[in-house]
Amino acid sequence: MAALKCKVIVLTGASGGIGQALASEFAQPGTYFALLARDKERLETVLNEVRSLGADGEAIAIDIRDRVQLHAYLSELDTRRPIDLVIANAGVTAGLGPQKSRESDEDCDRQIDVNYRGVVNTITGAVDAMQSRRRGQIVLISSLAGMRALPDMPSYSATKAAIIAYGHSLRGWLKPFGVSVSIICPGFVTSPMSARHKGSKPLEMSAEKAAKMMRRAIERRRAFYAFPFILALGIRLQNLLPPKLGDLFLGGFEAEIEDDPRYLAPEKNTKKL
Ligand SMILES: NC(=O)c1ccc[n+]([C@@H]2O[C@H](COP(=O)([O-])OP(=O)(O)OC[C@H]3O[C@@H](n4cnc5c(N)ncnc54)[C@H](OP(=O)(O)O)[C@@H]3O)[C@@H](O)[C@H]2O)c1
Numbered sequence: 001m002a003a004l005k006c007k008v009i010v011l012t013g014a015s016g017g018i019g020q021a022l023a024s025e026f027a028q029p030g031t032y033f034a035l036l037a038r039d040k041e042r043l044e045t046v047l048n049e050v051r052s053l054g055a056d057g058e059a060i061a062i063d064i065r066d067r068v069q070l071h072a073y074l075s076e077l078d079t080r081r082p083i084d085l086v087i088a089n090a091g092v093t094a095g096l097g098p099q100k101s102r103e104s105d106e107d108c109d110r111q112i113d114v115n116y117r118g119v120v121n122t123i124t125g126a127v128d129a130m131q132s133r134r135r136g137q138i139v140l141i142s143s144l145a146g147m148r149a150l151p152d153m154p155s156y157s158a159t160k161a162a163i164i165a166y167g168h169s170l171r172g173w174l175k176p177f178g179v180s181v182s183i184i185c186p187g188f189v190t191s192p193m194s195a196r197h198k199g200s201k202p203l204e205m206s207a208e209k210a211a212k213m214m215r216r217a218i219e220r221r222r223a224f225y226a227f228p229f230i231l232a233l234g235i236r237l238q239n240l241l242p243p244k245l246g247d248l249f250l251g252g253f254e255a256e257i258e259d260d261p262r263y264l265a266p267e268k269n270t271k272k273l
Pocket of ligand 1: 012013015016017018019036038039040042062064065068079089090091092114118141142143145148185186187188189190191192193194262
C-alpha cells in the first residue's frame with residue numbers, strides 16, 4: 001500500500017463492518033488512526049488489529065451527532081497530528097414499519113442526524129485546518145441507494161443522496177485549496193448493517209473486498225466511485241429512463257430492515273450484537 005501518503009487518518013464508524021475492514025486495509029507502519037464510533041470496546045479491538053499490522057492510533061468513543069464534542073476532539077487532534085485524510089463512514093439504516101407502514105419518526109430523525117448531520121459534523125470539524133494547510137483528503141461514504149432511492153428505505157436513500165450532493169459541492173469548493181473530495185457508493189457489503197437487510201442483495205461482497213476496492217479509489221482520489229461496476233452501471237442506465245419505467249426495475253430490491261439493536265432503548269435491547 002505504498003501509494004498512499006496519508007499519515008493521519010480519521011475514520012468514523014470504525015468499530016465494525018466496512019469501517020473495521022477499511023482500518024485494516026489502510027494499516028501500515030507510519031499510519032496513525034483516529035478511530036471513532038460510540039462503542040469503545042469494539043474500537044479497542046480494531047485499534048489492536050491495526051497495531052498488529054504496524055500502524056498506531058487512538059480509539060475515541062464519540063457520537064458524531066454531538067457536534068461540540070466531535071469538533072473539540074478533531075481540532076485538538078489536528079494540533080497534535082495534522083489530519084491528512086477523513087473518511088466519513090459512520091452510518092445507520094432503517095426501513096419501513098410493520099406491513100409496509102411508514103417509517104417511525106425516530107428512525108427518520110436518527111438517519112438524518114447520523115447519516116447527514118453527523119457526516120457534516122465530521123467534515124466541518126476537520127476542513128478549516130485542511131483548507132488553511134492547502135492539503136488534505138475527504139472521503140464520504142454514501143451508497144448505491146443514494147444514486148437510486150429504494151422504496152423500502154426512504155430516509156436512508158434520501159440521506160445518502162444528500163451526501164452525494166454535499167460531496168459534489170465540497171469538491172468544487174475545496175479543489176482550489178488543494179483538498180480533494182471523493183464520494184464512494186458501495187453496493188451490498190457483508191456487515192452488521194447488511195445482516196439486518198432482509199431481502200435480495202445481488203452481488204454482495206465481503207467487507208474486506210469492498211475495503212480493497214475503496215482503498216484503490218481513495219488512493220487515486222477518484223471524485224466518484226460506485227461499485228460493484230455492473231450494479232452501478234444498471235442504476236446509471238435506469239436513471240436515464242423516465243422514473244415510472246425505472247420503478248419497474250426496483251421490484252427485485254424489496255427488503256425489510258430489522259431494528260438496529262445499537263439504537264433500541266435499553267429495555268427493548270435483548271438482541272446480541
Ligand atoms: N453494508 C452495506 O451493504 C452498505 C452499502 C452501502 C453503503 N453502506 C454505508 O457504509 C457505511 C458503513 O456501513 P456498515 O455496513 O459497515 O455498517 P455497520 O456495520 O452498521 O457499521 C456502522 C458504523 O457506524 C458507527 N456509528 C453508528 N452510529 C454512530 C454515531 N451516532 N456516532 C458514531 N458512530 C456511529 C457504528 O459504531 P457504533 O455503533 O459503535 O457507534 C459502526 O462502527 C455506512 O455509512 C453505510 O450507510 C453500507
